[in-house]
Amino acid sequence: MASRLLARGTAALAAGTLIWVVTAPAALADQIRDQQWALKTFEVETKVWPVSQGDGVTVAVIDSGVNPDHQDLTGQVLPGADFSGTTSDGRVDADGHGTGMASLIAGHGHGAQAGVMGLAPKVKILPIKVRTSEGGPAPEQNDLAAAIRFAVDHGAKVVNMSIGGPFRFDSQARKAVAYAVSKDVVLIGGAGNSVTDLSVNYPAAFPGVVAVGAADSKGGVWNSSKPGPELTLLAPGVEIYRASAKSQTSYAIGNGTSDSTAYVSATAALIRSKYPSLSAGQVINRMIKSAAPPLDGAAVPNSNYGYGVLSPAKALEPNSAVDNGPRENPLVNRVESLGTPPPVAEESDEPSVEPMVPEGDRGSSGSGVGVVVGVAAGGLVLVVGGVVALVVRARRRGAAGGGSYQ
Numbered sequence: 001m002a003s004r005l006l007a008r009g010t011a012a013l014a015a016g017t018l019i020w021v022v023t024a025p026a027a028l029a030d031q032i033r034d035q036q037w038a039l040k041t042f043e044v045e046t047k048v049w050p051v052s053q054g055d056g057v058t059v060a061v062i063d064s065g066v067n068p069d070h071q072d073l074t075g076q077v078l079p080g081a082d083f084s085g086t087t088s089d090g091r092v093d094a095d096g097h098g099t100g101m102a103s104l105i106a107g108h109g110h111g112a113q114a115g116v117m118g119l120a121p122k123v124k125i126l127p128i129k130v131r132t133s134e135g136g137p138a139p140e141q142n143d144l145a146a147a148i149r150f151a152v153d154h155g156a157k158v159v160n161m162s163i164g165g166p167f168r169f170d171s172q173a174r175k176a177v178a179y180a181v182s183k184d185v186v187l188i189g190g191a192g193n194s195v196t197d198l199s200v201n202y203p204a205a206f207p208g209v210v211a212v213g214a215a216d217s218k219g220g221v222w223n224s225s226k227p228g229p230e231l232t233l234l235a236p237g238v239e240i241y242r243a244s245a246k247s248q249t250s251y252a253i254g255n256g257t258s259d260s261t262a263y264v265s266a267t268a269a270l271i272r273s274k275y276p277s278l279s280a281g282q283v284i285n286r287m288i289k290s291a292a293p294p295l296d297g298a299a300v301p302n303s304n305y306g307y308g309v310l311s312p313a314k315a316l317e318p319n320s321a322v323d324n325g326p327r328e329n330p331l332v333n334r335v336e337s338l339g340t341p342p343p344v345a346e347e348s349d350e351p352s353v354e355p356m357v358p359e360g361d362r363g364s365s366g367s368g369v370g371v372v373v374g375v376a377a378g379g380l381v382l383v384v385g386g387v388v389a390l391v392v393r394a395r396r397r398g399a400a401g402g403g404s405y406q
Helices: 026-034 037-040 044-048 097-106 143-153 171-182 259-275 278-289
Strands: 018-023 058-063 108-110 116-119 122-131 159-161 186-190 210-215 232-236 238-243 251-255 371-372
Touching: 026 116, 026 238, 037 044, 058 097, 058 143, 058 259, 097 122, 097 210, 097 238, 097 259, 116 238, 122 371, 143 159, 143 171, 159 259, 171 186, 186 278, 232 238, 232 259, 232 278, 259 278
Parallel strands: 018 371, 058 122, 058 159, 159 186, 186 210, 210 232
Antiparallel strands: 018 251, 108 116, 238 251
């Protein structure tokens, strides 16, 4: 059976992204908390967390696995599943991407004001590990379809998919998305990172999935965030601090729609916790209708902003302030800009392979992405004696049919 590889890459620039990673002492961990600009923009301490922190909601993270021992994630990570061909319960992450996404959703920090806080710090994470272009055995199954179905069948009410690939013609993935929608689950995917490909990645482009682009700290569109008519929302995705799987005390900073997707998933969890009677469609409606308008005043929805920039505090306002809308998923009848593929014979479980160049960040994600271990962010250089080393990992270009972390 044909397999799917999800290539790593939290890419930012066409020539490759630098992701800064550090094993941080307490002082630096405090500074990392201070650099979480998204939480300040969302006014979480005064307008979000007093209303909801995600209690009672499980968010599935379909990714590279999640390290449950990171100091900012202890107690947050449930046993999950591994469809990568290795033997684990999803709580093994050699790459670090999944750990980072989980920390943006459900991180609780440590100490008084140290480490990474997630937007929904009382959410539980269901880690579902899938294959990446880093290699590993290729099991005879479709990773994405199996991962989505596992998430739905094991209690996840929100599914975070900071991944992308050539799934447009993948009938099994398409059916799994439809299954999740029918089971009242909110599905959220990264639109993708690219400066040349102007089509939203799959699975984000599947009907019913919230497709998320990346915004900078001023609410503008990040210059490598993929546009497209499927785009639903923008969320913070530039210079985002998150946990790393390098060690139990390490952190990273990166750019991309992966991070944006995590913040939208956390917001969906906050809403599901506060308003448990709302359907998945009404949760999506709340996020759409409460989104902040584009800076340029353009009409929404549009291909650059979707319906606007995520606003968790407004999305949590009482029913009298936000129209929940109908219970049906408002995105399920969304037209795919690349066209809906013809149906595959019902008796075949073989996912067809789309004849297209690799999805994702051409020239960066899924290709030559460097990882720099050091201490730096936004022009600020922090020197920590004895803990900084420079490691550059060159990654070869992903094979055709691969994908990318967004």
